[in-house]
Amino acid sequence: xxxxxxxxxxxxxxxxxxxxxxPTAGCAPGFIQAxxxxxxxxxxxxxxxxxxxxxKSCPLVEVLAPGQQEPACAPGANIATDLPGYRVYRDGVFAxxxxxxxxxxxxxxxxxxxxxxxxxxxxxxxxxxxxxHVDQGRNVAMYRTNLPCTPAGIFQGPTVVSxxxxxxxxxxxxxxxxxxxPLAHGTPLHVGNPQALGIQDLAHxxxxxxxxxxxxxxxxxxxxxxxxxxxxxxxxxxLCITHAPGKMFITDIQG
Amino acid sequence: xxxxxxxxxxxxxxxxxxxxxxPTAGCAPGFIQAxxxxxxxxxxxxxxxxxxxxxKSCPLVEVLAPGQQEPACAPGANIATDLPGYRVYRDGVFAxxxxxxxxxxxxxxxxxxxxxxxxxxxxxxxxxxxxxHVDQGRNVAMYRTNLPCTPAGIFQGPTVVSxxxxxxxxxxxxxxxxxxxPLAHGTPLHVGNPQALGIQDLAHxxxxxxxxxxxxxxxxxxxxxxxxxxxxxxxxxxLCITHAPGKMFITDIQG
Numbered sequence: 001x002x003x004x005x006x007x008x009x010x011x012x013x014x015x016x017x018x019x020x021x022x023p024t025a026g027c028a029p030g031f032i033q034a035x036x037x038x039x040x041x042x043x044x045x046x047x048x049x050x051x052x053x054x055x056k057s058c059p060l061v062e063v064l065a066p067g068q069q070e071p072a073c074a075p076g077a078n079i080a081t082d083l084p085g086y087r088v089y090r091d092g093v094f095a096x097x098x099x100x101x102x103x104x105x106x107x108x109x110x111x112x113x114x115x116x117x118x119x120x121x122x123x124x125x126x127x128x129x130x131x132x133h134v135d136q137g138r139n140v141a142m143y144r145t146n147l148p149c150t151p152a153g154i155f156q157g158p159t160v161v162s163x164x165x166x167x168x169x170x171x172x173x174x175x176x177x178x179x180x181x182p183l184a185h186g187t188p189l190h191v192g193n194p195q196a197l198g199i200q201d202l203a204h205x206x207x208x209x210x211x212x213x214x215x216x217x218x219x220x221x222x223x224x225x226x227x228x229x230x231x232x233x234x235x236x237x238x239l240c241i242t243h244a245p246g247k248m249f250i251t252d253i254q255g
Numbered sequence: 256x257x258x259x260x261x262x263x264x265x266x267x268x269x270x271x272x273x274x275x276x277x278p279t280a281g282c283a284p285g286f287i288q289a290x291x292x293x294x295x296x297x298x299x300x301x302x303x304x305x306x307x308x309x310x311k312s313c314p315l316v317e318v319l320a321p322g323q324q325e326p327a328c329a330p331g332a333n334i335a336t337d338l339p340g341y342r343v344y345r346d347g348v349f350a351x352x353x354x355x356x357x358x359x360x361x362x363x364x365x366x367x368x369x370x371x372x373x374x375x376x377x378x379x380x381x382x383x384x385x386x387x388h389v390d391q392g393r394n395v396a397m398y399r400t401n402l403p404c405t406p407a408g409i410f411q412g413p414t415v416v417s418x419x420x421x422x423x424x425x426x427x428x429x430x431x432x433x434x435x436x437p438l439a440h441g442t443p444l445h446v447g448n449p450q451a452l453g454i455q456d457l458a459h460x461x462x463x464x465x466x467x468x469x470x471x472x473x474x475x476x477x478x479x480x481x482x483x484x485x486x487x488x489x490x491x492x493x494l495c496i497t498h499a500p501g502k503m504f505i506t507d508i509q510g
């Protein structure tokens with residue numbers, strides 16, 4: 001009864017064979033998807049400490065042992081092949097996009113799987129609160145803020161937030177519902193005032209697409225999984241590998 | 256209007272000068288106290304990962320940078336002198352108890368501050384739920400269980416739990432109240448059946464003191480801050496330093 005791409009292993013197997021290369025939004029509904037970040041062991045303590053100090057931006061789904069490619073959250077999966085796309089950064093600069101990283105793998109690679117907002121978005125919509133970027137078929141709007149992350153070792157940089165316009169009557173409810181998903185960034189960081197975050201113009205996001213904000217709506221800001229990538233770039237890491245934008249790792253965890 | 260030992264800095268200063276050497280239970284009410292664990296940087300990634308994988312046993316209050324002695328949670332404090340007592344373990348074996356560790360300090364020492372149960376205990380009592388070991392003036396009863404911690408690198412071992420007898424009508428309330436304190440181990444691990452945890456005899460705890468259990472009471476088990484010490488010993492670490500039993504680090508964090 002299984003149709004293609006409705007289970008996590010469908011998506012992972014198709015990614016491994018090269019037949020699935022698109023973003024994973026809407027795939028394997030009900031399963032937790034994760035941002036991925038790989039750093040060499042020399043930087044792994046600092047990055048793990050960074051995640052521990054910035055749990056809203058970097059909620060840890062799993063950290064793999066050095067060299068390990070099979071996550072506990074997806075038995076049988078291979079982190080080096082089972083995402084639809086990868087990005088390689090060298091000295092903090094984007095170097096290349098690849099469909100797998102098997103040829104680049106090093107025994108000292110430590111993989112971090114970091115929660116993403118898909119889980120709480122579906123719960124919010126099920127609670128009767130519409131999400132503009134979904135309705136408009138756009139990527140969510142994301143902004144660099146003037147809120148510094150708590151640094152750890154070489155890792156430092158600004159918090160990146162995603163913004164969703166919410167009707168004022170629904171703000172309390174969206175806080176409550178999103179708060180049930182700490183692995184998907186949890187409650188908002190900020191409600192209502194972009195200037196307080198150093199955001200000059202909501203119409204010009206730093207990542208993703210701008211969306212319309214209607215007169216009875218309030219901009220609500222959540223910590224965003226793009227933060228660790230932005231921080232890795234700002235920190236000039238010799239080498240790190242991430243998922244390609246929107247092309248997440250799909251776990252076997254329901255939630 | 257301040258009397259001695261009612262503020263965190265009172266206790267820390269008196270510990271530093273050597274005039275305060277007793278357990279910290281009841282000191283500086285309202286402020287978070289922490290278990291302490293120091294490991295050399297070579298083991299720090301593994302231990303941080305262990306804490307991340309076992310958050311109920313090892314809720315992280317703060318992790319200091321390598322070599323750092325002043326915690327962010329207590330500006331002006333010194334982790335090497337401001338606890339009432341320290342224990343040094345070599346190759347997993349208890350070596351000595353000291354009143355400070357300034358002479359042992361290494362630039363690669365990484366300090367972990369791990370939440371303890373004092374915060375939730377005062378909230379539980381304020382909610383009208385009596386705690387037997389407090390009423391009897393004893394240490395809480397603690398037991399090694401057959402629940403293995405999730406291992407990380409060299410760190411592995413059993414989960415240690417604390418047990419408090421709770422009237423059956425109060426069990427739901429004690430779950431709710433303790434759940435508000437994730438840094439103090441949060442909700443119970445288990446309610447009611449010691450055999451399910453591999454505990455043969457509640458009258459003979461592995462640590463602390465036995466307490467009476469009355470006919471209308473249920474034994475309730477929480478993950479315990481002794482776990483990381485037991486695991487460090489079981490893992491045969493070349494060197495680690497902890498607080499002496501009951502002699503916690505007192506932070507400036509209210510909660």
